[in-house]
């Protein structure tokens with residue numbers, strides 16, 4: 059488990075490119091037969107990737123959490139961005155094809171990951187938050203995820219937001235999670251930008267080509283910075299930061315939030331004139 063402490067905007071505005079990447083970018087999430095986990099002290103979110111190519115992988119944080127098992131005091135949202143895969147939660151088995159999600163509540167002792175096809179392994183993206191009670195384990199497919207169409211061709215931000223784990227979908231203690239798919243020829247996400255100082259957010263960018271890049275924007279509105287992000291890399295967005303990006307082509311991203319409330323609509327728009 060990699061450990062990342064929380065940062066504040068007074069310090070962050072002095073960071074070099076290298077330091078910004080060290081603090082906010084997770085470069086390696088998906089590696090064959092490995093589980094990669096990062097512990098962010100921003101709302102104590104654990105961000106991870108599991109690729110069970112020809113080996114079953116177990117959700118396990120070693121001794122890091124000082125609990126008997128990973129979900130003893132946590133909940134988790136998982137989205138498969140690879141080939142067909144299987145998640146075993148105790149005696150239950152859930153089959154997830156690409157872009158399907160699973161919420162697993164607090165108290166589930168064993169979670170195992172497996173692929174259906176070694177040639178096209180599952181890639182499970184994981185976001186876990188602390189939890190005070192147990193909600194039922196629920197699978198959510200793309201068509202159950204309440205699509206919301208936003209943006210326009212003129213602004214190059216035409217996109218569809220799918221909500222998986224939220225107040226009116228799969229219930230959770232504090233995790234909110236969904237996916238946004240940009241339409242072909244549209245490159246801007248979350249622009250115009252917004253803030254939600256009550257919740258951190260993490261973005262996983264994918265469906266980019268090997269050479270494709272997303273320029274992710276962060277920082278306070280009057281003090282913005284950018285990071286260049288590759289396919290299948292994640293950005294930790296602190297609660298004081300905008301989170302927006304523009305790609306060299308269209309792409310997909312998974313957003314997940316944790317913190318004070320579970321209202322997706324709790325966000326303050328940032329007026330374009332205030333961005334610097």
Ligand SMILES: O=C(O)C(=O)C[C@H](O)C(=O)CO
Pocket residue numbers: 217219237238247248249254259301313315325
């Ligand atoms: O493209 C968008 O706009 C989003 O997907 C916004 C994220 O869902 C978000 O930032 C929610 O707070």
Ligand SMILES: [Zn+2]
Pocket residue numbers: 252254259301325
């Ligand atoms: Zn947001």
